[in-house]
Amino acid sequence: MRILISPAKKMRVDTDSFAPETLPAFLPETQRLLAALQSRTAKELQRLWKRNDAITALNFRRLETMDLRRQLTPALLSYEGIQYQYMAPGVFDRDQLAYVQEHLRILSGFYGLLRPFDGVTPYRLEMAASLSVDGHKDLYAFWGDKLARILAGETDLVVNLASKEYSRAVIPHLPPSVRLLTCTFGEQKGDKVVEKGTMCKMARGQMVRWMAEHDVQSAEALTAFSDLGYRFSPAHSQPDHYVFLKEEP
Incomplete structure (x- = not known):
């Protein structure tokens, strides 16, 4: 089993908690992306990033001094978004860390595919x-x-x-020999299941934590997930798509 999640826009440097164990598998490709970004002007990068002046300036400075091999943070600890806050990897025990290292993979526009203890540096892409x-x-x-x-x-x-933006980099290319199971976290609104961005991120992070805590090894075991008020809905689910509905308070 491999669990796919998206990265977060906000990143931090943490060289004290855990040391990176490996470099990303696609570092040569990342080096080419870095060169392409470094060849752009600040204005061109602002249009690419679609961010304000302050965020553009911060990331432009990062590009000027970026080192892909030194002062790195394990990917799992580098991202700071809501999903990662609910996953709370900083308080995983040894077995849970071993679980995510084996099973979890983080998709990235800059690094491609990351293992939790691959060393990364803050980037914007x-x-x-x-x-x-x-x-x-x-x-x-x-x-x-x-x-x-x-x-x-x-x-x-x-x-x-992962979000559609990131899973799109993988799903069209998976061979038939690989079973793809997508999980949706939503609310029943009439005849539709509606996803809410923040709640989805919370639930995705919480599910990763739950999987690590329970050493989940099969797709079917996911149907027992019941955190944050979500419950598996057999009526809305298919073998390749599990739907979890938030219960009414």
């Missing part, structure tokens, strides 16, 4: 960014089937907890 590199029109074309091939070589089950 979302998967949907319109960055043309090496003749590829965007990052989806740049990464192609590389990420899916790595996953297919590791597992026959992918649990997709």
Whole structure:
């Protein structure tokens, strides 16, 4: 089993809690992306990032001094978004850390596919960014089937907890031999299941934590997840799509 999650925009440096164990698998590709970003002017990067002057200036300075091999933070501790706050990897015990190291993979526009203890540095590059590199029109074309091939070589089950922006870099390229299971966290509104962004991020992070706490090894075991008021809904689910509905208070 491999669990896919998205990165977070906000990142931090933490060289004290845990030391990185490995470098990212696609570091040569990341080096090419870095060179492409460094060749852009600040104005061009602001249009690419679609961010205000302050965030643009911060990330432009990062690019000027970026070192992909030194002063690195384990990927699992580097991202600071809501999903990671609810996962709370900083308080995982040894067995839970071992679980996520084996099963969890983080998708990244800049690094491709990250293991939890791959060393990373703060960057700004979302998967949907319109960055043309090496003749590829965007990052989806740049990464192609590389990420899916790595996953297919590791597992026959992918649990997709990533956003559509990021899972799109993998799902079209997975071979039929790999079962893809996507999880949705929503609320019943009439005949529809409606997802709310913040709640989805909370639930995805909480599910990763729950899986690590319970040493989940099968897709079917996920149906027991019942945190944050969500319950598995057999009526709304399919073998390749599990739906968890938030109960009315």
